Amino acid sequence: MVESNGSLDLLFAALADTTRREILAQVAEIGRSIGEIAEHYKLTFAAISKHILVLERANLVVKHRRGKEQVVTMVPRTLGIAQAHIARYAQIWGDRFDQLEDVLKEDSSHE
């Protein structure tokens, strides 16, 4: 189900950047051209292209040709993988912290 070819390393690296997360949010519901995406930023077209390439390598987005333009679209499944991992991590540590809280309370009632 999950390809273990190092793509997850790329995935987390791709997500660990505010601009790239914003770009991803922009293309989540509808495909947008690189020009449309770049309008929202003071960055150069080349810098935006580079961010998109990082997202593309992580398989978070795909590019299609639409006439003369390239349209960027999100691959929801890939983000789902990252989301599931984070949810699982949050659950484990959320439960641990709740239980630690109880232990700390118990501990002070003995003093």
Place this chain on the structure above:
Amino acid sequence: MSKATFTVADDKKTLTAERTFSASQDKVWNALTNPKLLAKWWGPRGWETQITHMEFVNGGYWLYGMKCVDPAQVDWFGKFSWGKGTYQNIRPIVTFGYVDEFCDEHGVVTPGMPASQTTITLKESRGSTSVSSQTSYVSAEALAQVLAMGMEQGFSETWDRLEEFLVV
């Protein structure tokens, strides 16, 4: 009491969980490093944890077995899961790290199972202590395997969840 926060760091490929407790740093450190206390809160809900070995020094390890005692967890009820954490970078009452691995009840590491590396850091401020846990996987393959194991429940592609995730 405060709620935990979870973040993906902007500069690192790690996940961080953080929460503040109304207790002194000494007391929190003790709950993290005293096996009797650690066993009470380490395992997931519905699991009982026993710590059969603990040597809290750099290069030493703790060996823990968790038994599922919750009949509602049909696939796991009655089953054991063993883990081994090897300590590193201990700086008393401030920080320590450990490499967490799957193993058998004798502490023999299961080959081919994913290892993760966690750093715990404590910080006291006005009588409260924050605990942060920062985890990274030893390799991309390890992370992929952990993901594959947690994947059976499937994952949602809804916009809500995406937003929840993106706003970190």
